[in-house]
Amino acid sequence: MPHSLSCLAAIQQLNKIIQHTMRDINLTNKWSNENKSRQNASVTPNSTSKATPKDPLNSSTTNVTIEMKTFITPSKRGKDGFATPKSAATSQQKPGQSFSQRKAHASGTDSTTTPVRNFTTPSSSFKTPDLVRSNSVSQKRKLFNTPTAKHPDTPIPRKNANQSLHTSMVESEEECNVTVAVRVRPLNSKERGEGSTIKTDQDGVVTVETSDGSTLSYQYEHCFGPDATQMEVFRDLVHPLLTKALEGYNACLFSYGQTGSGKTFSMMGIEAVDGCKMGREAGIIPRFGFSLFEKINRGKLKVSIEVSYFEIYNEKIRDLLSDDLGPSLRHQAKPTLRVREHPQDGPYVENLTVQSVSSFDSLQGWLRLGLSRRATAASAMNDKSSRSHSIFTITLTQGPKRSKVHLVDLAGSERLVNTCATGDRLREGVRINTSLLTLGKVINALADKTKKSFVPYRDSMLTWILSVSTVHKFISLVGNF
């Protein structure tokens, strides 16, 4: 299948997930409110001991408010370049003002020429935006805009430089902060031969040109093109999470995408060969660790840090940092851990190794070790395809404040007909797809307003363990294409 079409399918899948996630978050907020008193009561005072490894996803929520950040779901535009609103326009939007009105205002005319549906608040009633072909007469579009918020410490992203950074952070203390970004990797030689075209621009718009000549565009909060550097991705998307984690908030970042789309490249990157600690190609996790220790050392902060790293492979949990393992047991049978259910805190991974780290070097050492143990295999779409979901967790403890950051590299979704998989690879692929499908079902069930749907958390290990992660205040989703 041409790269542009497979990307399109992946983008559409991501859009569904994003919208369901948003609804999930809204419901979770209600759920969090109901449980707020219990959560506040469950803050663990100064728990620095590593003697009892706890599930990293099962954090006691610190006494914090839930905050909201921009979430822009995809919209579409026609070939004429109309439609997708630029961020500047978005930031100037008045309540109740549609994009067409803003456009008309900007061009000095009041006539409204294009029907636009404008959703200013994410609600559980919105649906997946219909795709509008550029050659279609109708140019209906749907916009989902919420205010953008950045913490003052956050480096100002290019496109939002003029925006008031602090305003909407405090608009609603009950809202959750979700950021969605798309990263498009450079085409490989095979894809170049197919004549695929995927374009990105600095305003967060990704445009896919299909073989029939139609142009489909979507807008996200951040859109990183093939030339975007690892540093830019970290600066715009991840640094805000680090800032909030140091303030005591929980955060979670997922890297989602098709096999070979660049999830592991984004999360881990490539280590510099010249011994430089933070090479140009270093990914999100090492950059997070590096900046974390830089901030701690610069501010002389008293923070104790622990890390854990596990993978879910074929629905089994494998501890990637266990002392009992040799340096690399990728192809050997590894002991698996069990998930238990704590009566108050929910599911957790029993006996998961938690390692204390006091420097970036030490954090990176554990990261390297875990990565070397992660299950990978060659597939038709990627020479070194990750066959598991991996979850690297950093726990920060500052006095009574405790926060967790989960950095999740999901296994690649794949169309099995394209991967030519057989045997073990086929079974792995089926399991991966099933767990990603279950993730979608869980989110759907949570989004059901009637709350009558059964939430199939236990249908996959990923959703069971992550069932408590919806209480995270800051969630970022990177869709890789």
Ligand SMILES: Nc1ncnc2c1ncn2[C@@H]1O[C@H](COP(=O)(O)OP(=O)(O)OP(=O)(O)O)[C@@H](O)[C@H]1O
């Ligand atoms: N932004 C990028 N710039 C340069 N190379 C990239 C980029 N993204 C990915 N690549 C390259 O593309 C290939 C596939 O990337 P990667 O292994 O990260 O994909 P993946 O989504 O993790 O795949 P899988 O799900 O199969 O593990 C790698 O060789 C990687 O170096």
